[in-house]
Amino acid sequence: MTVLDLREANARDLEARAAAHRARLAPYVEPHLARRAAGEKHPVHDFLFTYYNHRPAQLLRWHPGLDASDPYVVGRRDRIRQVHELLAATAGRAGNFGCFGLHEWAMVHGSDENRHPMPLRLGAAATDRVTEDHRIACSHFDAFRFFTPSAVGFNTLSPGPGDRPAYEQPACLHGGMDLYKHAYRLSPMICSDLVADAFELAWEIRILDMRAAPYDMSGWTLDPTGEPWTPVPIETPEGKAEYVAAQRSFAERGAPIRAALIAACERLLA
Template identity: 65%
Template structure:
């Protein structure tokens, strides 16, 4: 390792505490709901859909190239040796780094497409006997189906497309697959924005946890829009719908997509830079 930044115990413990304080407002209520056996259709998503556990999210890492002094609690953590993320661990992660880097670069190379209007959630319940969430459909089953049938469905994200009903899948103008994500992902996609969090935590502990936290906060805000534009009635949870079936709702949704694409661009660039730095090890 050519250069290693050394952090005194007081310094790194302060950063670790700040990280926990930053994320506690998100993690704490989720854990409380889990203990009570309650579910939230919007806020539980980042903890249930993605594989990172709350305790892992709260664990602070300085990233590769930083050594923590007097940090015995890091001694047994995966990837660490002598208070720092080891070069051997970074080298062992090269296949993951290459996959993430390829996808992020391909996504960043495309303009943001804002014409999908969140119809992926509608396609997931199109002509379905059972919905993915227990909340009622805002327009009812027939009204929801009519929205899908009267629109061009153009979902580029495989992990949304794979949940389409059998009847909805042929209506999609694209056919994204599990192994060809770099050919389809684009920065205007809400799920591509949320997935920046997934890419960030998959790079842990090689990247600073502050970057993971920023990606998590972006994903949190995107998730709210994703569900406000969905066909479900979430008024009981305090959410005003984005009525994408109307011209005004379409404009509102597209504007929010552009905002999140702009907010996600620098995070994607930082992840790309991190991958390139780590691939050079």
Template identity: 60%
Template sequence: MTAQDPAARHAARLAPYVEPHLARRRQQEKHAVHDFLFTYYSFRPAQLLRWLPPGPVPEARRPLAEATTRLLRATAGREGNFGCFGMHEWAMVYRAPQTRHPQPLRLGPQGTDQVVEGHRLGCSHWDAVRFFTPPALPRNTLRPFKDDRADFEQPGCLHATMDLYKHAYRLVEVVGSDLVADAFELAWDVRVVDMRAAPYDLTGVVLDPYGTEWTPIAVETPAGKREYADLQRGFAERAAPIRRRLADRLEEALAG
């Protein structure tokens, strides 16, 4: 690999994320945190490792590029909400007979329900709200839907930040793989915090190659709320230039 070989640099940059996932898949093993970006999102590992430079917008992709640009600009122009405290994951298991993950609940079902009932739910992200349990849905003070994301998405939302990866890879031939990689690495870090603040007990789960084990962010406590909000702000600051670069590149390509 040489300094002039962007494809090799790109693959080397992302291999530490992709290769452990592929090894787990071969062994039919699952990671409660790190597999999410490869299973929830539709970009395959081989696609992620492949490098593409920025390019023009094919006419068939123009509607998506235009809609994505509007969403990115609308999100960037809105103030961040740093008072949700990650309750979206808790609302997904509220009064649920079964949970979405096999791990037990850290506070147990009753304790988890009490946390939800003791908080104001104000989730602005449709792809989180759509997984709320039926008893949790009416507790949410906002009513986002799949077709009005630009009216609700805000930069403090962890899932809106993770979705920068989706927006980038869906138009990778326009924005280029370097932006996809930037968004992926940010989404990776966000997902770790998203699950650390979730109601699940992930004791023993290793979060990085250095053997760091999961520790919860106890968002049901004042200290946990402060920690979560501080991390939210940090992610919003990291996301802002990526969101801006995505929108700028799309607008440039659309104008060209």
């Protein structure tokens, strides 16, 4: 095989991987784009496209990654160090499997308005009592900052915007979803396959996050499967057990993604 043949074969391989990446993520991206064009919103499945600062077109674009000596990498080493510090600190900490997703309940405590266009499953008064009757230990600042003023004092922790490495822990659902954020912040320096892995994990975590939230989502479906929405009633022992089991599964699935991102940071900083 000649050098030209090798180059052509390599180009075909890269094109195939790029096509596979796009096909993998299109079932998530295309319904979102169709809803956006129609002026419709989905409180669960639009989250990864609206909360996170990574456009659908960027997500669909595949990159093989860059070498540590690439000028693009050299100019972003401060960002890489920040991501590495946070991920390494999180990986070295034990997970808290007793939060039960109460951050979403604390976000509506004592409020006349909901964060999402659905009624509360238990009603306002009973929802407030669930918040008040539990020990809340939210370690994730980007969840804690949305607590209502009346709920802030219920949290046993006080995470801030500048001390994430001191609080982040690997069982946190929002910490698991943020693996997607850390991955795309490293793009195109890392292979997009890792970004896709983190995105798909975040997608499933968001579903649990909202199933355990206090909202009545009757009539919603887990598209594209069409399965009916069912709540995880964390106010009951059975609901707590279901939540913890899913939380442990997500923590186990997130661990190798976090480890791969840590390794990628170390490679880029070498």
